[in-house]
Amino acid sequence: MDAHELRIGNIVGLKDGSWFVVTEDHFKTPKFWESFHGEYKGVPINEYWASSLGLQVKLSSFITYIEDGEGQSNEFNLLNSIDQNNCEIWIVQLNEHTLKRVEYVHQIQNLFFAISDYELTLAL
Numbered sequence: 001m002d003a004h005e006l007r008i009g010n011i012v013g014l015k016d017g018s019w020f021v022v023t024e025d026h027f028k029t030p031k032f033w034e035s036f037h038g039e040y041k042g043v044p045i046n047e048y049w050a051s052s053l054g055l056q057v058k059l060s061s062f063i064t065y066i067e068d069g070e071g072q073s074n075e076f077n078l079l080n081s082i083d084q085n086n087c088e089i090w091i092v093q094l095n096e097h098t099l100k101r102v103e104y105v106h107q108i109q110n111l112f113f114a115i116s117d118y119e120l121t122l123a124l
Contacts, residue, residue, distance in 0.1 A: 001042040001104065003033065009119050010106040013043040021122070042104030045090045049105050050078055054123035066094075066116040076112060078102075 006012065010022045015038075026032045043049065047062075055062035055078055062078040077093040092099045092111050102108055112120040 001040065001106070003036045005106060005110065007106075007110060007113070009121060010109055011043050011049075011122070012106065013041045015039060015041065019043050042106060044103060045078070045105055045108065047080075050108075052122055053105070053108065053120050064120075066112075066118070074115075076115065078108060 001012070006022055008022055008024050008027065011019055012022055013019045050062040051057065055064050055076075058077075060080050062080075064076050066074045066076050068074060075093075075095050077096070079091045079093060081089050081091060083089045090102050090108075092102055092108065094115060100107075100111060102111070109120045112118070
């Protein structure tokens, strides 16, 4: 995970398996940036994280809806699949159009924000 990928509100993991939500204070703290490489990592996507972000289960995927400026409802879909090497993969789609293959929670949060201008935060 690169530091330039992060935004306030992103979920970031630590080596010990714990996680935290990036705050404005993190961005202002030099120690956060100095210790970034090696100490912090992306939190892998799984069903727990998808539902914790408020995405609803729909068959083998997780879904929510984004309303655009014209009142149209767009389907934001996080699909769980298997690639040709029999490895689990996660794919983000908007209205059934594939946008990107993702691995980490912060990537989903960032894509959702880029599409909707709304934060995808923990719904726990």
